[in-house]
Amino acid sequence: MVFYAFALFLIVIALLPLTQGTHWVIRGWDFIRVQTSFLQLLVLLLIAVFAFPEATWEYIVAVCLILTLLFQIYKVFPYSHYYPIRDKKPEKPEKLQQISLLTSNVLQTNTDYDKLIKQVEEHQPDLLLVMETDKNWENGLKSLEENYPHMVPVPLDNFYGMHLYSKYELGDTQVNYLVEKDIPSIFTKVYYNHESFINLICVHPAPPSPTENETSEERDAELLIIGKAVRELESPVIVCGDLNDVVWSRVSRLFAKMTGLIDPRIGRGLFPTFHADYWYLRFPIDHLFHSEDVVVDKMKRLPHVGSDHYPMFFTFWLETEEIIEKPELDEETNEEIEERINEGLESAE
CATH class of the missing domain: 3.60.10.10 (Endonuclease/exonuclease/phosphatase)
Structure with a gap:
């Protein structure tokens, strides 16, 4: 139950900035998407090992957690070494x-x-x-x-x-x-x-x-x-x-x-x-x-x-x-x- 409660929390804070609210309580979660992505991945692993979904609502929470993790990776992936560099070195x-x-x-x-x-x-x-x-x-x-x-x-x-x-x-x-x-x-x-x-x-x-x-x-x-x-x-x-x-x-x-x-x-x-x-x-x-x-x-x-x-x-x-x-x-x-x-x-x- 604790894992799923934390999973719900991580889902909410990943989506809060999408509301376009301007209060720091909302905007602040945008800053730490990398950190919360690691936490989401960790919770997913803990759920898979210690609390594999059984009830329907548990499956829903797990799927939503996976989707929000993918969303956060999508947001930050362009700022990785695996994404094409926008600047092209001049010929001369x-x-x-x-x-x-x-x-x-x-x-x-x-x-x-x-x-x-x-x-x-x-x-x-x-x-x-x-x-x-x-x-x-x-x-x-x-x-x-x-x-x-x-x-x-x-x-x-x-x-x-x-x-x-x-x-x-x-x-x-x-x-x-x-x-x-x-x-x-x-x-x-x-x-x-x-x-x-x-x-x-x-x-x-x-x-x-x-x-x-x-x-x-x-x-x-x-x-x-x-x-x-x-x-x-x-x-x-x-x-x-x-x-x-x-x-x-x-x-x-x-x-x-x-x-x-x-x-x-x-x-x-x-x-x-x-x-x-x-x-x-x-x-x-x-x-x-x-x-x-x-x-x-x-x-x-x-x-x-x-x-x-x-x-x-x-x-x-x-x-x-x-x-x-x-x-x-x-x-x-x-x-x-x-x-x-x-x-x-x-x-x-």
Whole structure:
């Protein structure tokens, strides 16, 4: 009886996010689909060995558990090494511009500045995005400024500060507060030569949680507002940061659908970045999405820097001669996007 009760619980939490409810109690189960899939498999094995179905209702529960397990595998399977990689290596990569990017949610209360500095010195990224940065972190990373003459500092003491460091010139830079008045995002153009640039958007919306926003409405609205902005930009485009969402969620897939941006995790692996201290409760929420004329070469999770997140390192080529058309959206999709944005803006007021 205990096995079947737990099986029912696992079935319910696997299906709850499909209700599109926004409360953290519902949205939170989307984050741990990998973990709950293992639990479902374990319960199935226990039922097969110790409590093989006899009554009709037991067969129904067992079949439903199998179906929800298959559903969860379907959701996360594209982010495994067994799925085809979306990015295809260019025929002549040596003739293309290559750029590197390191992103790290450093945890505001963390003071291991040297750990991150050593990683930056080792990998020498062209672009460095650090999140949860306050004035202490700005001062702690002061030594980097010699190699990164272009900088967008947004020091905040609310765990949503953000600093962008660049070896390349930046232009048309804006620090926007799209939904919540104390949560910034950075929009800028990275001029990797005198005329050519890449649009870079750095984001870190608040998650749905008992200690942050009660619902995901604000986060969802911010991601979709950024999606609308991407549709107005020329390629190439990169959106990166701690999105506080998993890539298989409804809103992340809606974001990818409306922008046409590619998630380089597809075919490469999960690269779970949070929580760095608990291997059994770890999921991918630090992301990079890119337009089709950006081709990711390397994608690597870097070692621990004292934060609750692992840093991520990317290198990518730019195929700037391609003309990328934005996806056409049907009326139903547009209505959902506008509805979610309005709900998030109203919730933030």
